Amino acid sequence: MKFETKVVRAGIKPEPHTGAIVPPIYQSTTFVLHEVGRDRGYDYTRASNPSRSQLETCLAAIEGGKYANCYSSGMASVDAVLRLFKPGDHIVCSDDVYGGVYRLFDNILKTYGLKFSFVNSSDPSQVKKAIRKSTKMIWIETPTNPLIKVTDLAAIGEIAKKHKLLYAVDSTFATPALLRPLEYGADIVMHSVTKYLSGHNQVIAGALITNSKDLHSKFHFIQKSVGAIPSPFDCWLVLSGLKTLSLRMERHSENGMAVAEFLEAHPKVKNIFYPGLESHPQHDIAKRQMKGGFSGMISFELKGGLAAGKKLMNSVKLAALAESLGSVETMITHPATMTHASVPKKDRMARGLTDGLVRISVGIEHKDDIIADLKQALAK
Numbered sequence: 143m144k145f146e147t148k149v150v151r152a153g154i155k156p157e158p159h160t161g162a163i164v165p166p167i168y169q170s171t172t173f174v175l176h177e178v179g180r181d182r183g184y185d186y187t188r189a190s191n192p193s194r195s196q197l198e199t200c201l202a203a204i205e206g207g208k209y210a211n212c213y214s215s216g217m218a219s220v221d222a223v224l225r226l227f228k229p230g231d232h233i234v235c236s237d238d239v240y241g242g243v244y245r246l247f248d249n250i251l252k253t254y255g256l257k258f259s260f261v262n263s264s265d266p267s268q269v270k271k272a273i274r275k276s277t278k279m280i281w282i283e284t285p286t287n288p289l290i291k292v293t294d295l296a297a298i299g300e301i302a303k304k305h306k307l308l309y310a311v312d313s314t315f316a317t318p319a320l321l322r323p324l325e326y327g328a329d330i331v332m333h334s335v336t337k338y339l340s341g342h343n344q345v346i347a348g349a350l351i352t353n354s355k356d357l358h359s360k361f362h363f364i365q366k367s368v369g370a371i372p373s374p375f376d377c378w379l380v381l382s383g384l385k386t387l388s389l390r391m392e393r394h395s396e397n398g399m400a401v402a403e404f405l406e407a408h409p410k411v412k413n414i415f416y417p418g419l420e421s422h423p424q425h426d427i428a429k430r431q432m433k434g435g436f437s438g439m440i441s442f443e444l445k446g447g448l449a450a451g452k453k454l455m456n457s458v459k460l461a462a463l464a465e466s467l468g469s470v471e472t473m474i475t476h477p478a479t480m481t482h483a484s485v486p487k488k489d490r491m492a493r494g495l496t497d498g499l500v501r502i503s504v505g506i507e508h509k510d511d512i513i514a515d516l517k518q519a520l521a522k
């Protein structure tokens with residue numbers, strides 16, 4: 143089955159008693175057994191639920207993996223991966239990651255004895271250099287939040303294989319419509335399902351996809367033991383949103399390119415980060431590994447720095463000044479005070495995440511309207 147078919151059909155069967163083409167929401171905590179010791183495939187929703195199984199089947203299929211496990215948020219899915227390790231274990235991580243991931247690693251998991259090295263994974267030699275005897279995993283985010291840096295997934299895959307390390311990729315910005323990290327040797331693909339996969343700013347959820355039965359059963363054990371699972375209704379909403387994923391990603395990418403070209407040519411823009419632009423330092427890698435588009439995430443700085451960025455963000459009318467990304471609505475964000483406020487200023491500065499950086503999640507409205515909005519705000 144092709145990707146466009148899988149997003150609509152994988153995991154979904156008409157409801158057997160009525161033929162309802164949209165499966166019902168299995169909003170039930172528990173399931174009645176046939177008899178003692180013989181259930182019907184489900185017993186208690188923390189462990190598994192039909193609405194969640196349908197979503198997990200669909201996510202595994204579209205990512206090209208065998209198994210998926212869903213969690214109550216993207217962060218809960220990141221946390222589930224990190225529960226595979228023990229004190230003293232070391233993880234090499236992309237330096238430009240979502241602020242919440244950095245906070246979980248640096249503020250919480252470090253206190254439980256895990257060790258982290260944050261390196262610029264766009265340069266594979268830095269990843270290689272950071273590997274120690276105690277290293278257990280390489281954690282890559284690509285494209286990154288918020289500097290939209292791209293990592294060569296095949297190059298990191300070779301390093302992970304050579305050093306026998308677990309290889310996990312946060313592919314939230316790309317989605318399986320544009321990039322499938324398992325094809326590049328990743329063991330685990332992580333998504334904030336909250337973003338493009340769900341696509342409509344209605345659900346917080348996360349997912350892990352893998353080809354390893356062993357990892358899948360560990361992730362399932364963590365789901366039922368920790369209990370950070372999405373509700374049946376949320377799973378149902380995500381399945382609804384997923385049906386248009388390939389269409390939405392085409393439009394997000396088309397609009398993203400148009401907005402990036404507009405901003406790059408604007409005299410008030412100092413620099414811009416979008417992998418579809420030839421000026422992007424990893425444009426060639428992005429072109430090779432992202433199929434059919436570059437998504438809708440753009441970051442840029444204005445010549446007037448923070449003051450000019452604030453003026454722009456306060457002047458947009460169509461774009462919503464809001465946290466989050468990947469929804470149908472265009473959203474504008476100030477990473478330094480919003481998504482990455484938890485990253486200490488000196489760490490932010492060291493990575494090039496300045497106070498003046500503005501991030502746009504380009505939606506699926508008409509591109510002329512999005513550009514007209516930015517134009518009027520930049521004219522202020």
Ligand SMILES: Cc1ncc(COP(=O)(O)O)c(C=O)c1O
Pocket residue numbers: 215216217218240242243283287312314315333334335336337346347348466
């Ligand atoms: C790249 C990335 N990974 C993980 C997360 C965390 O996901 P959630 O907000 O669903 O917990 C986010 C949230 O913005 C993100 O942008």
